Amino acid sequence: DAGVIQSPRHEVTEMGQEVTLRCKPISGHDYLFWYRQTMMRGLELLIYFNNNVPIDDSGMPEDRFSAKMPNASFSTLKIQPSEPRDSAVYFCASSFVIAGVLTDTQYFGPGTRLTVL
Amino acid sequence: EDKVVQSPLSLVVHEGDTVTLNCSYEVTNFRSLLWYKQEKKAPTFLFMLTSSGIEKKSGRLSSILDKKELFSILNITATQTGDSAIYLCAVEAEIQGAQKLVFGQGTRLTINP
Numbered sequence: 732d733a734g735v736i737q738s739p740r741h742e743v744t745e746m747g748q749e750v751t752l753r754c755k756p757i758s759g760h761d762y763l764f765w766y767r768q769t770m771m772r773g774l775e776l777l778i779y780f781n782n783n784v785p786i787d788d789s790g791m792p793e794d795r796f797s798a799k800m801p802n803a804s805f806s807t808l809k810i811q812p813s814e815p816r817d818s819a820v821y822f823c824a825s826s827f828v829i830a831g832v833l834t835d836t837q838y839f840g841p842g843t844r845l846t847v848l
Numbered sequence: 849e850d851k852v853v854q855s856p857l858s859l860v861v862h863e864g865d866t867v868t869l870n871c872s873y874e875v876t877n878f879r880s881l882l883w884y885k886q887e888k889k890a891p892t893f894l895f896m897l898t899s900s901g902i903e904k905k906s907g908r909l910s911s912i913l914d915k916k917e918l919f920s921i922l923n924i925t926a927t928q929t930g931d932s933a934i935y936l937c938a939v940e941a942e943i944q945g946a947q948k949l950v951f952g953q954g955t956r957l958t959i960n961p
Contacts (some may be wrong), residue, residue, distance in 0.1 A: 839951050
């Protein structure tokens with residue numbers, strides 16, 4: 732398996748522009764997580780999905796952030812409008828269930844480094 | 849190829865024991881090493897280490913980095929059942945001006961009462 736795939740790997744944009752980050756989880760994984768990594772805050776959970784349905788989005792910083800999972804193999808995280816303080820590395824991770832119970836091993840993608848000027 | 853290797857992969861001890869988790873790495877342009885505690889949902893940040901030989905401590909947890917030998921250890925003393933989790937080590941490296949975070953496979957720690 733190719734693992735979790737994220738694109739783009741790097742994104743540089745200007746303040747006010749819309750940014751869309753993409754993630755393809757590992758095939759067969761039921762859970763998908765979006766994280767943001769900054770030097771100041773470390774790794775923060777933004778939102779996670781189970782079977783394409785958003786379960787907990789309490790970590791989404793504000794209304795400028797939105798995430799969708801239209802099918803089991805694709806998710807997007809959108810920032811509109813973007814601001815310089817959104818600059819960070821955004822990770823996507825996926826996980827799976829065994830006998831109906833979420834395992835505690837998450838497989839991380841390589842991340843997307845976002846720079847908002 | 850950048851890599852982070854943790855050992856052991858799994859560890860089972862009794863409450864009150866002391867445990868040491870290991871993390872070795874090979875990355876280009878090392879910037880920092882981070883330890884996380886992974887429970888059901890999101891990893892919880894524990895420590896960030898950037899300098900060799902300086903121990904970081906938080907309660908019963910402590911960690912130290914050796915940049916010459918390229919490894920770090922995470923110690924937990926007087927373990928409790930609530931310490932049961934997967935402990936992730938990640939190394940931040942700079943690749944052509946971009947930040948890259950490489951995770952180890954994790955150590956699954958189980959504390960039995």
